[in-house]
Amino acid sequence: MDSLFRWIESSALSVWTRESTSLIAYPAILSAHAIGMALAAGVNAAIALRLLGAASEIPMAEMRRYAGVAWIGFAINAVSGMLLLIAYPTKALTNPMFYLKLSLIAVGLALFVAVNRRLEQWTSEARTWIGVALLVSWGSAIVAGRLLAYTYRRLMAG
């Protein structure tokens, strides 16, 4: 594994992302990742709150019109997250917290897709539980992501 990490770390993109003093390198990528998080987790939170009975005047079917905003957030974070991973592959891939974060995002995404596809088939009780699960999965994905900065054991392989 270490040879793979070293190979990624020595690539031009990895070196630029990690070492460039330009604001459009690491700082811009981190900012983009935070904005994408706000859009993805934020829209999911709004949908979850609606499922839990908040703002019940909003027709649930129409609420799903904002799913596109969450998808834009996911796309921003897939790209910025990949760049952060290329910058520090060892740091992320040797940290169990990183795999926990990815798993929590996968759960959150699956729930989000389910809400968009088959909301009509659910009882009101089921909707409540899906709302709770959405909040918990996205909330804990954020916490796991934030803890990455504190729980890594190795920064680089090279």
Place this chain on the structure above:
Amino acid sequence: MVRLQIWLVTLFASVKPIARLMHTAWGWPLAESVHFIGLSLLVGTVGLFDLRLLGLGQRIPIAAMHRLIPWGLAGFGINAVSGIAFLLAEPDQYVYNPSFHVKVLFIAAAGVNALTFYLTTYRKVTANGAPVGAPPAAKAMAAISLSLWIGVIIAGRLLTFYRPFPCQPPEPGFLATCIPGFHANWK
């Protein structure tokens, strides 16, 4: 301003219990996690309301969409509390940080913008039988709100890249962006 900054740092540093809590192993990471959850809640609700004013999801009445705003205020409250905890724990890392100056300015501007919205077009756009589309003034304020909150996130994320260090000559002028020493002129 430099005198005010020094006074603020001294004041914030005098509140010891929060700083002690923040400097435990889990204090800072936990407060950061809460801060990120709060910002997502704020952007997910206020941001969607702004997008509705701008014309997205027109089948939802603006008044109905406004029901999400209290949750955005809750997010803001969460972040005010966690943000003040950071400030009390490491006052000089914020009070002298240019990115923090911009962040506070953007938050204040977002507040003024929101207040202007409530004092001007809020009643009209949320009234019974209000037209589906918001007037241009409301759209402008929505666009300003979205831009400012994105700006707040960026300025917040850039804080670490503008960490102030002890001042080197020339000494700070109007607004210090480095940590001033105890110089006779500032006392």
